[in-house]
Amino acid sequence: MDNQYYYNGAISGVGIPYDDIKWFDIEGSPFGLASGFNVIVFGDANNIVDVEGAMAVGGDFYSPRGISVGFERENGQMEIGYSPDLVRFMVGGNTTVMGPLVVVGHVVGNGSFHAAKGSTYLIGKDGMTNQKQELSYLYQANGGSKYWEPADKGNHYLISSYDVPRYIPADRIEADVTGFFRSARESVNAFKQCIQDLPVNGTITDNYHEWILRGNDPVQNVFRIDARPNGLITKGIRAEVPEGSLVIVRIVSGDHAHLQYGVMGEESKANRTLYVFEDAQHIHMEQPSDIWGSILAPQAMFHGHQTGGHVSGSVALGSFAVNANSGFEFHLYPFVGGVVCGSTAPQPPVPTVPSMPAPTPAPAQTLPTTPIPTPPVQPTPRPTPPVQPAPRPTPPVQPAPRPTPPVQPAPRPTPPVQPAPRPTPLPAPRPTPLPAPRPTPPAQTMPAMTCPECPACPETEPEIIPFPVPIPVPVPAEPIECPICPDCKECLITPGVIFGCIWGCDCSKSHEWDIKLYSVCNDCKNLLYCETISRYGCFKFEVPYNACYVLEVCPADKATMCSGCKPKVTLKNIGVANFMLC
Structure with missing residues (x-):
């Protein structure tokens, strides 16, 4: 976990509301509703130690240590914050965490659940007078202390597991978690197939230590790296594309893709870069790499490096495994979306032609691949993306995603409340009012560090040699060494x-x-x-x-x-x- 200082601003969109766990697609995003998660794994996962955003695992999750979820880094791309209703850790199978589970947000489980004492969830306030009673209902557990209750920490509530492991069972909120992951996998697979059908419109320059991807499309630039037959990714990846455009990298590797380079992508383009592993069944991180960009590989198992590594982007995987001693992390650089494919693929520009009184039909199949003006009878798109219904299982028009649904009639005994999480392995430090302090000596600045002046280098005097007319002529002399300027060390301490x-x-x-x-x-x-x-x-x-x-x-x-x-x-x-x- 990053040893950073955490802040408290609240935002929505990282996670999904606990009272509306239903899948829906988002136009232009291959991750659909999972765009609200830092990582979604459809099978089993283990040994992840830190997820900056939200995390969803469709199978079982196991960790011999603890895990923190929802704590943004000091220099993170998004400020996550507390929320009264967002789920930021959800497991469709069994959960076993041998150390503390610390989450800024709600925790939902669909199987057996075990987490060590000291597990803590931080829930934002929604202003409702009965929110504390609602949280007591959501997190009640068999065998728990009769004195247990959510702790009021001023700007948030604290759900602690000091007596028994606590979480929200899926059946308590009538959530079909299994159906959620099934629909999610079908949708992500369909969008992945749609991306694989996109035509390549960029070029790749193969240098000694990197692949340079060059494209000039202002919307999206598609590239294809063929690493067969061995699946070796032995170079870095750098893109030169128009500012704000998408970088889509289709990687063909065979069953096994081997990531053998320390850096993949660029931080400045991380939220606009998408790596699509078309056929890999296993992705092996064989260096403790920094991967800048999102990964779309719902069919593959990702094997993290035994000493650590990180992925900065949205991630969809079939399963995830890493050595128990690893410190693998997922950082929140959510993919911006806006991918155009299927029936909405970009069409060649058709110049405007004046209207004619009697247009004569022309055979559409005679159109060349390059865009030319056509009669208004039948403008034919490029042959690559055929006009057909979008390959995603759900219709293109989707219900608008709602960050936090309005208060709805809830089947639970208490009125519906929308608790939302904001994970911080510790409640944010809260200053307490104190009696006025005695006067302290007046503030003074830290003594400034002064650097010694650099001594002047002695000048050489030109030697005058007699000629018919005396002319001063510089004569090469032995080189005079200038005194070495002393180093001025930077002060690494911030005064005050x-x-x-x-x-x-x-x-x-x-x-x-x-x-x-x-x-x-x-x-x-x-x-x-x-x-x-x-x-x-x-x-x-x-x-x-x-x-x-x-x-x-x-x-x-x-x-x-x-x-x-x-x-x-x-x-x-x-x-x-x-x-x-x-």
Whole structure:
């Protein structure tokens, strides 16, 4: 999982509403409703440790460790945020997570469910007075404590599994999860077949270490890489296409595709790049690669590299497997859509012709492949994409996707509420109001680092040699070495900022920690900040540089502590003159 600092802004669209788990297509998107997921796997998956967006697995999911879902990176493309109703972790089979499952959003399971103690889900607020009761109903579990209830954390609710594993059973919300994945697979397969029928309109230059894809279509540029018979992808991929256009790469490899290069694609074009593995049954990542772009391979098993790697884009796979020691991740660069294929494939431009009183029919089959003006009787499209109903199983006109459906009559005892998740392995640090602090010394800036001046290089004087008329002539002399300028090292510390993170406890149990920052003046401690972090998280304080500070990390509930308890703290920036940790 990325060790980044997380933020709280809320958006919709990452995940699907828990009270409307039904599949529908989205025009121009091969991922359909799965565009709301970072990754959708139709079979089994295992050992994924971090998914920045949402995740859906149609089969079983197993992990010997924990997994975080829905936490955007500091420099991520989208700010995910809390939501009252969006599902961001959904499994159609059995779920077994031996470590904590931490999700910013709802969790839905359709089979047996096991997650370690410390599993936590963060649910946004919708303003309804009965939302807490609704969440209690959704996450009630057999054998759970009678004192359990969702915790109100100010701007969100916290669903904790401190007693028994908790999740929303599919039958509790009357969701046909099996039918959802069946319809999703049929739709994605149909759109994939449609893309495979698109004509190639770009060229590929084969260089020593990369394939350069060149196209000039302002809408979409289609390329085809044939890696048969061995399926070896041994070079990088770089596209030179018009700004804003799509890059569609059709890869033909045979049953096994072997990714043997460290970088595939470019970050700047990641959300407009689509890799379609046409015939691969297995995709092997044989280097810990960075794949920038979306992957469409609903028929294939993806084998992650044993030491890690990541895919930045929307992903649809048949199944996923990776070594238990890997740190495989999926980053949220959702595919923008807008693919034109099937009956909506781009047609050759037909020039406008003046109307004629009596048009004479002309045989349509005599049209050449290049666009020419035709009588208005029967403009014939290019022979490549035949005019026919779209190959996707559902009609092209789809019900408009709704980010969060309006309040609907719900069959549950309580009124329908639309909870939505926003995963953060820790509730966002929340500053608490404090008594006015005693005055601290006036803020001063951190002493500026000055670089020594570079000594001047001595000049050479020209030697005058007598000629009939004396003329100054420079004579080559022994080279004079200029003094070496001293290096000026960059200051890596940001003044006035105290920034660090807590990564749990030595006892491996879940604790809440109180983070307190004091200023010290004349042997008096003055409390400046106080934040509470659940299990693990980061803190950041801005203070004057020229003062003395004490940072205390204490358990919020000392009754749960034991002799082996000790917080794991890392300090990433100490930009003050005097600092002490206790």
